Amino acid sequence: MTEQGVPTKVLEIAEGIKTMRIRGAGKIARAAAEALKIATLEYGGPKDVSSFKKYIGKVADLLISTRPTAVSLPNAVMYILSSLHRANPGTFDDAANTVVFFAEKFIDESINAVKIISETAAKRIRENSVILTHCHSSVAVSAITEAYKLGRVLKVYSTETRPFYQGRITAKQLLENGVPVVQIPDSAVRYVMHEVDHVIIGADTVASNGAVVNKIGTSQVALAAKEARVRVYVVAETYKFSPTTLVGEPVPIEFREPTEIVPEAWVQKHPRIKVLNPSFDVTPPEYVDAIITEIGVIPPQAAILVLMERMGWALDKIKQGGLTKIKFEDYAE
Amino acid sequence: MSFLEKDLSKHGFRQRATGSEMVFTTLDMLLDYSVSSDEKSFARELLNIYERIVAERPASAGVLNILRIIIESFLKNGLQTISSLITDLRSGYDKALWASAEVACKRVSKGDVLMTNSNSLAVRRFFAKLKEENIDAEVYVPESRPGLEGLLLAEYLEELGFNVNLIVDSAMRYFMKNVDKVFLGAEAVAANGAVVSKAGSSLMALDAKEARVRVYVIAPLLKFSFESIYGEMIKLPEGGWELLMDDETRNTLPLNYVARAPLYDVTPPEYIDAIATEYGIFSPQAIPILLREIYGSYPPGITPLPKLVKQLKEVYNI
Numbered sequence: 001m002t003e004q005g006v007p008t009k010v011l012e013i014a015e016g017i018k019t020m021r022i023r024g025a026g027k028i029a030r031a032a033a034e035a036l037k038i039a040t041l042e043y044g045g046p047k048d049v050s051s052f053k054k055y056i057g058k059v060a061d062l063l064i065s066t067r068p069t070a071v072s073l074p075n076a077v078m079y080i081l082s083s084l085h086r087a088n089p090g091t092f093d094d095a096a097n098t099v100v101f102f103a104e105k106f107i108d109e110s111i112n113a114v115k116i117i118s119e120t121a122a123k124r125i126r127e128n129s130v131i132l133t134h135c136h137s138s139v140a141v142s143a144i145t146e147a148y149k150l151g152r153v154l155k156v157y158s159t160e161t162r163p164f165y166q167g168r169i170t171a172k173q174l175l176e177n178g179v180p181v182v183q184i185p186d187s188a189v190r191y192v193m194h195e196v197d198h199v200i201i202g203a204d205t206v207a208s209n210g211a212v213v214n215k216i217g218t219s220q221v222a223l224a225a226k227e228a229r230v231r232v233y234v235v236a237e238t239y240k241f242s243p244t245t246l247v248g249e250p251v252p253i254e255f256r257e258p259t260e261i262v263p264e265a266w267v268q269k270h271p272r273i274k275v276l277n278p279s280f281d282v283t284p285p286e287y288v289d290a291i292i293t294e295i296g297v298i299p300p301q302a303a304i305l306v307l308m309e310r311m312g313w314a315l316d317k318i319k320q321g322g323l324t325k326i327k328f329e330d331y332a333e
Numbered sequence: 334m335s336f337l338e339k340d341l342s343k344h345g346f347r348q349r350a351t352g353s354e355m356v357f358t359t360l361d362m363l364l365d366y367s368v369s370s371d372e373k374s375f376a377r378e379l380l381n382i383y384e385r386i387v388a389e390r391p392a393s394a395g396v397l398n399i400l401r402i403i404i405e406s407f408l409k410n411g412l413q414t415i416s417s418l419i420t421d422l423r424s425g426y427d428k429a430l431w432a433s434a435e436v437a438c439k440r441v442s443k444g445d446v447l448m449t450n451s452n453s454l455a456v457r458r459f460f461a462k463l464k465e466e467n468i469d470a471e472v473y474v475p476e477s478r479p480g481l482e483g484l485l486l487a488e489y490l491e492e493l494g495f496n497v498n499l500i501v502d503s504a505m506r507y508f509m510k511n512v513d514k515v516f517l518g519a520e521a522v523a524a525n526g527a528v529v530s531k532a533g534s535s536l537m538a539l540d541a542k543e544a545r546v547r548v549y550v551i552a553p554l555l556k557f558s559f560e561s562i563y564g565e566m567i568k569l570p571e572g573g574w575e576l577l578m579d580d581e582t583r584n585t586l587p588l589n590y591v592a593r594a595p596l597y598d599v600t601p602p603e604y605i606d607a608i609a610t611e612y613g614i615f616s617p618q619a620i621p622i623l624l625r626e627i628y629g630s631y632p633p634g635i636t637p638l639p640k641l642v643k644q645l646k647e648v649y650n651i
Binding site: 158191 | 590
C-alpha cells in the first residue's frame with residue numbers, strides 16, 4: 001500500500017493538524033479519530049483483515065507524525081487501534097466496523113468530557129469571582145461559561161497570548177456567551193493578579209509527574225498566581241495525559257518560526273538577532289492546585305493514577321519501545 | 334508608511350520616549366523658552382509641561398523632579414539663572430546616567446547571559462559601556478508589549494555586536510533558567526525601594542527570583558519619587574486596545590471587545606538585588622539612607638511639586 005492509498009480527505013486532515021488550521025488538543029484528537037473513520041470508509045484495498053490492519057496502521061503513523069507534541073493525537077489513535085487489536089476481528093467487515101465504532105465512541109466521549117469537566121470546574125468557582133485564563137482552551141471557555149451561568153463570574157481577564165493571539169479567540173467566544181472579558185497583554189499578568197480569584201487554564205499535555213505542558217506563558221501565569229495565593233485549576237480531558245512521560249521521555253518543546261513573532265522583512269533586516277519562539281512551557285505540579293478531568297478532580301501529582309486507570313494497555317506497548325519507535329503499521333500485524 | 338511599519342503597527346508597535354529621553358527633551362524645550370520668552374510666558378510653559386506630564390506620564394519621576402528644581406529656582410531668581418541651571422541639569426543627568434551604567438557594568442562578568450526589558454536609555458548606556466569595556470554577553474530581550482520597544486532594543490544591541498535573542502513576553506520564565514543576571518531601567522523609584530518600570534518588569538523580576546537570578550535596576554537618583562515619601566501613590570497610566578493593535582485588526586473583533594494595557598508595573602523591593610545609581614550600588618531599601626547622605630536629613634527638605642505649581646500660578650496670575 002502506497003501513499004496514494006490514503007484518501008485525500010485524510011491527507012487534508014493531517015495537513016490541517018500540521019499547519020495548525022486544526023488546533024486545540026480536543027479538536028486535534030477528534031480530527032484524528034474522524035480521519036481514521038474516513039480512512040476506513042474509503043478504504044479501497046484488498047478486503048482482508050491483515051491488509052486492512054496494515055493500512056490503518058499506516059494512516060495512524062501518518063497522523064501521529066503531524067504533531068509530535070500533541071499528546072491527544074496519539075492517545076486518540078492508540079485508543080482506536082488498541083480497540084481494534086483487542087476486538088480481534090475475523091472478517092474485514094468486522095474490522096472496519098470496529099474502527100468506525102470506536103472512532104465515533106471516542107468523538108462522543110471527548111465532546112461529553114468537556115461538558116462533565118465544565119460542570120465540575122464551575123462548582124469550584126466562588127461567587128463574584130474574577131477569573132484569569134491564558135491562551136485559548138475550549139474546555140476553559142466552556143468551564144468559565146458554565147460558572148458564569150451559575151452567576152459566579154464577575155469578570156474574566158484573558159491574555160492576548162503572543163505570538164498567535166489565541167486570547168482573541170477566547171475573548172470573542174466568551175463575549176458571544178455573554179461573559180464580560182477584558183483582554184490584557186501577556187506582560188500584564190502579574191499587574192492584574194491581585195484582583196484575580198481563580199486561574200483556569202487548559203493543558204496541551206499532562207506528564208506522569210503532574211507537570212502541565214501548555215502554551216508558552218502558562219508557567220509564568222501559574223507562578224504569578226502562586227505568588228498572589230490565587231488558585232490555579234487546569235481543566236484537561238484524560239486523553240491529554242501523556243503515557244510516554246512515564247517511561248522517562250521528556251515532552252519535546254517545539255520551537256516555531258521567527259516570522260510568527262516579527263514580520264519576515266524584520267527578520268531579514270536583522271540577521272544577527274535570533275528570534276526564539278518556543279510554543280510551550282512546563283508548569284511544575286506544585287504551581288497547580290488541581291487538575292479537573294472528566295473522571296474527577298485530582299491533585300496533579302496523582303496524574304499517574306489517570307494513566308494507569310485509562311491507558312493501561314497503551315502503557316504496556318509504550319514500555320516496550322517508546323512512542324516514537326513504535327510503527328503501528330507493523331504493530332497492527 | 335513602509336510595509337514593515339504597517340506590519341508592525343498591526344501589533345501595536347510605536348516609538349515612545351523613555352523616561353530619560355523625556356528628561357532631555359523637556360530640558361531642551363525649556364532651555365529654548367528660557368532664552369526666547371519673558372517670565373510670564375516661561376511660567377505658562379512650565380505649567381503646560383507639568384500638566385501634560387501629569388496627564389500622560391504621571392509615573393515619570395525624572396521629568397517631575399527637574400520641573401521641581403526649575404520651578405523652585407524660577408520662583409526664587411526669575412529667568413536670570415534658568416539657562417545655566419538647565420544646562421547644568423542636562424549635563425549632570427547625562428553624567429549620572431553614564432555613571433550609573435558604569436556601576437552596573439561592574440556587576441557583569443565576561444560571557445554572562447543577561448535579560449532586560451523595554452528600551453530604557455539607562456539600559457542602552459549600560460550595554461554601550463559593556464561594549465566599551467569589551468565585556469561580552471548574550472542578551473535575552475522580550476518584545477515588551479504594549480509598544481514592542483523590545484524590538485528597538487534588540488536592534489540597538491545587534492548594532493553593538495551582542496548576541497541577541499528576541500522572545501515573546503510570555504517566554505521570560507521559559508528562558509530564565511539560562512540567564513545569569515537581569516538588568517532593568519526605571520521610570521520611578523518609590524520611597525520603599527519599589528521600582529516602577531515598563532509593564533512586565535515585575536513579572537521578569539518574579540521569574541528571576543524563582544530561578545535565583547540576580548536583578549539589578551539602573552536608575553540615577555533623579556528617578557527617585559520624592560512625593561512618594563509623603564505617601565503619594567505613583568500613578569500608573571493604562572491604555573486600551575489601541576496600544577495593542579491597529580484599527581483594521583480592531584474591526585475584526587467584536588464591538589464590545591475591551592482591552593486593558595498597563596504601561597508600567599511595580600516591582601517590589603524584595604525582588605531587586607540592587608539599584609545602580611551614580612552614587613554607587615545600593616539595596617533598594619537603603620535608598621532613604623542615600624538620600625539622607627546627599628540632602629543632610631531625611632526626609633530631604635524638598636517642597637512638593639503641587640505646592641510649587643500652586644505658587645507659580647499665584648505669582649504669575651495664571
